[in-house]
Amino acid sequence: MRSSVRVRKTAKKIIFFSFSVKRHASAHPYIGMNIFNKIFLLGKEFLFPGTCALCGCSLINPAEIRFSLCDKCRKDLTAAKQLADRDNKCDLCGKPLISEINTCLPCRNGDKRSYERLWVLYPYIGKYRRLLTTYKFGNNLALADYFAEKIMDTISAIPELNEAIIVPVPPRPGKIKDNGWDQVDYLVKRLKKIKGCPPVFRCLKRKKSKVQKQLSRTERMNNLKGRIFMTDSAAAKISPEKPVIVIDDVITTGSTIEMCSAVLKEKGFKNIYGVCLFFD
Ligand SMILES: [Zn+2]
Numbered sequence: 277m278r279s280s281v282r283v284r285k286t287a288k289k290i291i292f293f294s295f296s297v298k299r300h301a302s303a304h305p306y307i308g309m310n311i312f313n314k315i316f317l318l319g320k321e322f323l324f325p326g327t328c329a330l331c332g333c334s335l336i337n338p339a340e341i342r343f344s345l346c347d348k349c350r351k352d353l354t355a356a357k358q359l360a361d362r363d364n365k366c367d368l369c370g371k372p373l374i375s376e377i378n379t380c381l382p383c384r385n386g387d388k389r390s391y392e393r394l395w396v397l398y399p400y401i402g403k404y405r406r407l408l409t410t411y412k413f414g415n416n417l418a419l420a421d422y423f424a425e426k427i428m429d430t431i432s433a434i435p436e437l438n439e440a441i442i443v444p445v446p447p448r449p450g451k452i453k454d455n456g457w458d459q460v461d462y463l464v465k466r467l468k469k470i471k472g473c474p475p476v477f478r479c480l481k482r483k484k485s486k487v488q489k490q491l492s493r494t495e496r497m498n499n500l501k502g503r504i505f506m507t508d509s510a511a512a513k514i515s516p517e518k519p520v521i522v523i524d525d526v527i528t529t530g531s532t533i534e535m536c537s538a539v540l541k542e543k544g545f546k547n548i549y550g551v552c553l554f555f556d
């Protein structure tokens with residue numbers, strides 16, 4: 277793109293930004309963001325004009341740029357989620373029920389659950405799946421802000437989660453060093469920036485284990501046994517009376533969240549819940 281066009285585009289954004297801050301002062305996504313982040317976002321957009329993570333259209337206003345999603349795609353996602361939220365969900369794992377009542381078949385068949393309840397936000401299919409793959413494998417970090425807002429909406433609407441603490445599922449050892457980041461760790465970092473976010477404790481650690489992808493639930497449980505742990509000194513810093521929210525990106529068999537919950541339970545935590553972005 278010719279630089280004069282870019283200068284014009286950026287100038288338009290700055291003008292739009294100044295006006296929109298005045299018009300939507302309470303809801304504007306840049307409110308509360310420090311001046312360096314605002315300059316960084318505008319600078320980044322000037323050098324690398326962004327496109328929507330879902331439909332590929334050019335991002336224009338600050339909210340679109342911040343979330344890496346155009347207004348229309350965000351509206352569509354909200355509408356689809358509202359529709360899905362009306363469906364019956366399993367009391368234990370949060371997945372939609374087909375013909376079952378209250379609890380889904382796998383949960384009823386007695387897979388061990390150390391958590392009280394799980395809430396899952398989106399199915400891991402179609403455009404939702406694309407959202408996660410673009411974030412995770414396409415390194416589109418702006419999407420973390422979108423996910424963080426949706427998690428915060430979920431947490432603040434559930435009375436059991438008031439006064440809770442957030443515990444992210446730990447990354448495999450060396451992952452942050454190798455890749456520069458981990459999708460759950462970064463998500464929690466962005467979550468912490470939202471006003472009213474519960475305190476975050478990275479108290480769970482992980483030892484090396486086999487890649488889980490091709491394994492069944494039982495194999496995954498065996499693979500993770502003793503590999504997720506919490507030191508006594510970490511446990512001593514948190515009151516076990518506090519409810520805990522374990523955060524993960526995708527729930528497939530539920531083995532990772534179960535193993536994290538089992539470790540927390542062993543350390544004396546009684547009320548353990550989970551919030552996952554996607555269910556597979
Ligand atoms: Zn879009």
Ligand SMILES: [Zn+2]
Binds near residue numbers: 371
């Ligand atoms: Zn279930």
